[in-house]
Amino acid sequence: MTEIQATSIIAPRRTLLLRGGQALLSASAIAILAGCENMAATHAANAASTEDDVQILNTALGLEYEGIAAYQVGAESGLLSKPVLDIAVAFQGHHKEHATALTDAVRKLGGKPVTPMASYEFPVDQLKSETDVIRFAAGLEQGAASAYYGAIPAFGNRDLAQAAASIMADEAMHWAVLRHALGENPVPSAFVS
Amino acid sequence: MTNHLPTIDRRRPARRLGLLAGIGLALILAAAPARAEGDPVAGEAIYKRCGGCHSIDRNRVGPKHEGLFGRKAGSVPGFDYSKAMRQSGIVWDDATLDRFLENPRAVVPGTKMTYAGVKDAQERADLIAYLKQATKPAAP
Numbered sequence: 001m002t003e004i005q006a007t008s009i010i011a012p013r014r015t016l017l018l019r020g021g022q023a024l025l026s027a028s029a030i031a032i033l034a035g036c037e038n039m040a041a042t043h044a045a046n047a048a049s050t051e052d053d054v055q056i057l058n059t060a061l062g063l064e065y066e067g068i069a070a071y072q073v074g075a076e077s078g079l080l081s082k083p084v085l086d087i088a089v090a091f092q093g094h095h096k097e098h099a100t101a102l103t104d105a106v107r108k109l110g111g112k113p114v115t116p117m118a119s120y121e122f123p124v125d126q127l128k129s130e131t132d133v134i135r136f137a138a139g140l141e142q143g144a145a146s147a148y149y150g151a152i153p154a155f156g157n158r159d160l161a162q163a164a165a166s167i168m169a170d171e172a173m174h175w176a177v178l179r180h181a182l183g184e185n186p187v188p189s190a191f192v193s
Numbered sequence: 194m195t196n197h198l199p200t201i202d203r204r205r206p207a208r209r210l211g212l213l214a215g216i217g218l219a220l221i222l223a224a225a226p227a228r229a230e231g232d233p234v235a236g237e238a239i240y241k242r243c244g245g246c247h248s249i250d251r252n253r254v255g256p257k258h259e260g261l262f263g264r265k266a267g268s269v270p271g272f273d274y275s276k277a278m279r280q281s282g283i284v285w286d287d288a289t290l291d292r293f294l295e296n297p298r299a300v301v302p303g304t305k306m307t308y309a310g311v312k313d314a315q316e317r318a319d320l321i322a323y324l325k326q327a328t329k330p331a332a333p
Contacts, residue, residue, distance in 0.1 A: 052298070055303075055305060055307060056307040058305075059246070059254060059305055059306075059307040060307070062246075062254040063245055063246060063254050066253060066254060120253075121251040121252065121253070123251075139244060140244075140245075142241060142244065143241070143243075143244030143245030143246070144245050145245075146241065146242040146243075146244065146245050147245025147246055147254075147307075147308070148245075149242070150242060150245075150307070150308035150309050150310075151307045151308060151309065152309070153309040154298060154307055154308070154309045193242055
């Protein structure tokens with residue numbers, strides 16, 4: 001698929017996504033994560049479990065910071081056409097929302113949120129076209145969905161697991177849109193792992 | 194009562210212990226599942242699950258995997274490990290990876306790796322087979 005084709009496919013989806021999807025995607029996760037003050041009290045007698053949950057949230061937060069930085073690299077590459085750039089900025093905005101919600105949750109559970117790394121070792125030398133950037137982003141989104149999939153069973157608190165599932169769904173949608181833009185089957189299988 | 198006890202119990206305790214140890218070891222070996230043969234091609238697909246945090250050649254949210262086999266856990270330069278991982282004493286090989294990947298947080302409580310684990314033994318074998326190929330250190 002050429003870069004022009006990728007852009008033409010992704011453009012109609014942009015409208016739908018920007019209309020209302022952004023607010024819907026993370027609202028439930030924020031609502032659940034916002035209730036973490038109660039969770040902290042509930043878990044007072046189970047400090048080890050809360051500590052584990054904070055660790056999981058912090059790993060997820062680190063992942064979100066990496067995603068934000070990666071989309072920034074893509075946006076500043078000069079390789080993205082306007083419609084694709086708009087999508088990238090929208091997806092980066094989702095990751096920022098995830099990061100804010102996760103940061104708040106870590107704090108409410110008494111933990112110290114991780115901060116973005118000083119620098120990220122992205123394979124920028126391999127990003128020479130819009131397709132390269134989209135493929136790079138798709139790989140990160142697939143990895144993010146997998147990371148949440150793998151972390152969800154590890155949460156001691158089921159409400160946090162539900163919130164993580166909400167974020168995982170958002171990452172999976174990003175991945176599907178980006179695969180579609182690459183001319184690949186957007187939903188290659190019935191299960192995500 | 195004592196007449197009914199086997200004489201070996203009282204007179205040769207060391208031999209009895211040896212016998213018991215031998216039987217125990219045999220039972221353990223018999224019970225231990227043989228590790229499945231791994232398929233590196235299938236393992237490469239499974240490795241995509243690790244791709245949220247890991248890369249072969251660069252540190253990310255998780256440490257890079259290049260040079261994994263034979264490496265002491267928690268020793269990749271430039272990566273900020275948990276104290277638990279640094280002090281785990283693990284050296285990565287087929288067996289330690291198989292145990293860790295099945296349930297990372299049970300094997301190293303406190304690890305920053307928050308993945309619940311690869312529960313299927315064949316999938317772990319495939320993943321390890323792939324890692325063995327893909328993580329060979331780059332030639333100098």
